[in-house]
Amino acid sequence: MTNTQLTLVQIDNYGPWTVTPDPRREMDLQTLQSRLFADLAQFVGARDGYAFFTRFDNMVAVTNGLDRDDHELLQESIANRYPVTLSLGIGVDRSPAVALERATDRIQRVGSAQDGDRREVLSGETLPEADRSDTDLQIAHFDVNDATGKYTDRLNEFDTFIHIEQGYASLMRHLREEHGALSFFVGGDNIISVTPDLTEDQYRDAIDHVEAEADVELKVGVGTASNAHEAGFAAKHALEDCRHRGTTVEFADAAVETADD
Ligand SMILES: Nc1nc2c(ncn2[C@@H]2O[C@H](COP(=O)(O)OP(=O)(O)OP(=O)(O)O)[C@@H](O)[C@H]2O)c(=O)[nH]1
Structure with a gap:
């Protein structure tokens, strides 16, 4: 549940x-x-x-x-x-x-x-x-693809900030309106969303929406657990899987959550 x-x-x-x-x-x-x-x-x-x-x-x-x-x-x-x-x-x-x-x-x-x-x-x-202990929540940890190469190392801080914030605004609205999920900017190029149970396709749609609307490319790791730390930690591992596999959406598998926590 x-x-x-x-x-x-x-x-x-x-x-x-x-x-x-x-x-x-x-x-x-x-x-x-x-x-x-x-x-x-x-x-x-x-x-x-x-x-x-x-x-x-x-x-x-x-x-x-x-x-x-x-x-x-x-x-x-x-x-x-x-x-x-x-x-x-x-x-x-x-x-x-x-x-x-x-x-x-x-x-x-x-x-x-x-x-x-x-x-x-x-x-x-x-x-x-x-x-x-048997109630779960889902955390999705989003990150801008190559924010360092595309923005931080090329643009001044204010123009970088505009790009990141536009991506955040687009994502937060989409997830709030379509799914009742709440998204929060947490620094750098990272956004953490507290979501209901969303599918891989729904995450992919959100990422496509942000790219079309704000021209910002995102990837996301998703974790589910009985508390935010465990769900979020699993989501971070899943985000690392995106980096290694070159994918845009990864769900954590339960084994990683317990082994590394
Ligand atoms: N809050 C938070 N910020 C992070 C985390 N990891 C990275 N950041 C921030 O994001 C910035 C960019 O780092 P990355 O996202 O690793 O770098 P990138 O250039 O976007 O490269 P890729 O994500 O690999 O495409 C860093 O300077 C940090 O400010 C995290 O786990 N939590």
Whole structure:
């Protein structure tokens, strides 16, 4: 059974805080946001989840394997160390987009992101403990073909960035609209998608779509496991298979996942 547990992480009342009593220095905000993401990534990663920075004031984490107590501990630890607090909404569904809808609804129904009285919401349902080990999720790790030779070593950084971002925009829209999959840029030329069970043909169609729309060539490795780390790690191995075989889509085989993890 494939089921994704997603957590929406939202900084409470962040907009007003950034301008109270006066606008704060931008690089101080950037430092806070990136450190907060680093702490979230470490916390979630240590429990075999994945975290994505998305807009920094709102972040998304794949939290299969994390229970309500883990979420509470995250809130407590951040509140102890940062001048801001976090609200967390949790949702579970076969479709990652629906899981995120559910997670979001849990926070939105309590109040606005800029509501001074709405703090440290923790709401939503986690996967039942008994279901965790036999519930899988799918991670697809996309990479631009020869980004170094085509862009990094030839163009200035800004023009390279435009190409990569156009490819990302095209892929994220296609997978969201066609399959309810959620895709996140993770740096360099890499995009990680949290997907429902997709077929090889569906991945191939996505790659063809991005090439036609944005003129960016991608390849993808796909992994399935009970947590994001194992699924993503298997996907990375599958991506290496693409490199060695010259293919565009590879699915991890289960043996690799356990042998190398
Ligand atoms: N987040 C993340 N970034 C990576 C990973 N591997 C590579 N990168 C980034 O991607 C950039 C380009 O590296 P590659 O994708 O290996 O190089 P390439 O030139 O595209 O070559 P091929 O992928 O072999 O076609 C690196 O500078 C890193 O920033 C990864 O596993 N995760």
